[in-house]
Amino acid sequence: MAIAKAERxxxxxxxxxxxxxxxxxxxxxxxxxxxxxxxxxxxxNRMFERDKDDLRxxxxxxxxxxxxxxxxxYLARRDSNRLPPITLDAEEAAALGLAxxxxxxxxxxxxxxxxxxxxxxxxxxxxxxxxxxxxxLEPRIPVHEAAFEPLMLACRDRRPVVFxxxxxxxxxxxxxxxxxxxxxxxxxxxxxxxxxxxRGAERVFRLSRITGKVRSRGSRYTAPVPDVVTVRETVAxxxxxxxxxxxxxxLRTDAGYPLRVKATSVRELGGGWEExxxxxxxxxxxxxxxxxxxxxVLEPAELxxxxxxxxxxxxxx
Numbered sequence: 001m002a003i004a005k006a007e008r009x010x011x012x013x014x015x016x017x018x019x020x021x022x023x024x025x026x027x028x029x030x031x032x033x034x035x036x037x038x039x040x041x042x043x044x045n046r047m048f049e050r051d052k053d054d055l056r057x058x059x060x061x062x063x064x065x066x067x068x069x070x071x072x073x074y075l076a077r078r079d080s081n082r083l084p085p086i087t088l089d090a091e092e093a094a095a096l097g098l099a100x101x102x103x104x105x106x107x108x109x110x111x112x113x114x115x116x117x118x119x120x121x122x123x124x125x126x127x128x129x130x131x132x133x134x135x136x137l138e139p140r141i142p143v144h145e146a147a148f149e150p151l152m153l154a155c156r157d158r159r160p161v162v163f164x165x166x167x168x169x170x171x172x173x174x175x176x177x178x179x180x181x182x183x184x185x186x187x188x189x190x191x192x193x194x195x196x197x198x199r200g201a202e203r204v205f206r207l208s209r210i211t212g213k214v215r216s217r218g219s220r221y222t223a224p225v226p227d228v229v230t231v232r233e234t235v236a237x238x239x240x241x242x243x244x245x246x247x248x249x250x251l252r253t254d255a256g257y258p259l260r261v262k263a264t265s266v267r268e269l270g271g272g273w274e275e276x277x278x279x280x281x282x283x284x285x286x287x288x289x290x291x292x293x294x295x296x297v298l299e300p301a302e303l304x305x306x307x308x309x310x311x312x313x314x315x316x317x
Contacts, residue, residue: 008034012051013060017081022065022073145207148183150214151192155180158225160197160217166209171316173211178203179221182228193234195223202226202234243279248298251276255294285310 011032015023029035029044038044052074056062061080065073147163154161161180166173179195181202189206196203202223226234251259253272260266263276275298278284285306288295297304 004034008032008047009051009054009058012048013055013076016055016060016062016074016076017078019075022063022067022075024071024073028074145190145210147192147207147210147214148190150216151180151207152183154214154216155182155192158221160219160221161214162217163214164211165205166211167313171313173209176203176205177217178205179223179225181225183207195221197222204234243281243284245280245300246277247280247284247300247303249276249278249288250274250296250298251291252294256291259288259291259295289314 011034012028015028015031023031025045025048028048029038035044035047038047052062055076059081060076062074062076063080065075067073151161153159159180160178162175162177164173165176177197178192179197180192181194182192184191184193189208192205192207194203194205195201246264249259250269250273253274259276259278262278264279265277267275269275280300280303285303288297288303288307289310295307297307
């Protein structure tokens with residue numbers, strides 16, 4: 001059955017690419033042998049529409065043209081289906097392979113594989129392997145959140161979304177009405193940057209705190225979308241990377257290595273504890289909560305209060 005369909009798609013593609021004028025459904029049915037075997041006109045129409053969608057999914061640009069008599073015809077112009085040779089250097093191939101692996105983990109393996117096949121057909125050299133990394137270390141970007149796929153598609157299609165979001169210091173989730181801009185991975189966690197319509201401001205949401213399904217809205221964006229650099233800076237800021245002061249914490253010995261990398265000073269306290277001075281910026285309280293009982297905030301007071309509030313919210317479930 002798979003071979004028959006592949007042959008049928010190939011024959012249809014050759015008909016559409018080989019014609020100089022639009023071909024009607026009747027002409028296509030007479031030209032493709034598999035269509036002649038259709039039991040009825042309805043069966044042929046369903047088969048043709050599926051085949052046409054499959055070819056478009058594979059990258060074939062099929063035009064729909066209506067003549068003066070109102071009859072609809074189809075053709076695939078060669079100039080519209082021809083791409084220039086594609087060349088990638090080692091860094092570009094590595095980035096492409098990493099993106100494909102992210103898609104595979106997000107249940108989009110078919111789309112990732114199809115995209116790479118199109119690049120091969122467009123002239124990507126065989127010796128360039130987007131999946132291959134010539135290094136002892138292989139970068140990995142895990143994707144476990146169910147919200148990743150619908151949000152990625154919403155960012156691509158510029159579609160507003162609605163979802164329930166639980167803040168780290170809240171016991172119950174709240175609905176959010178968002179115009180999504182971009183997804184960013186930071187410290188092993190995925191974040192969505194976008195425009196929060198209800199608050200009238202840009203916001204960043206951690207995907208692991210989105211509960212339930214992500215629902216699309218039919219309306220258009222109301223706020224301008226910033227460029228990629230601005231979005232990345234926003235994500236970095238809300239993820240705790242912009243520090244304008246310092247904080248003092250107690251940390252258990254042999255624990256919290258990511259905090260130690262950030263520390264500007266470390267002092268032994270004895271009893272299995274050390275005192276660290278670390279940069280303090282937006283989002284530090286959420287990061288410190290992840291280390292649980294291994295961290296105690298000494299100062300400033302507002303950071304200590306923020307960590308306590310978040311721990312209480314976690315305890316309430």
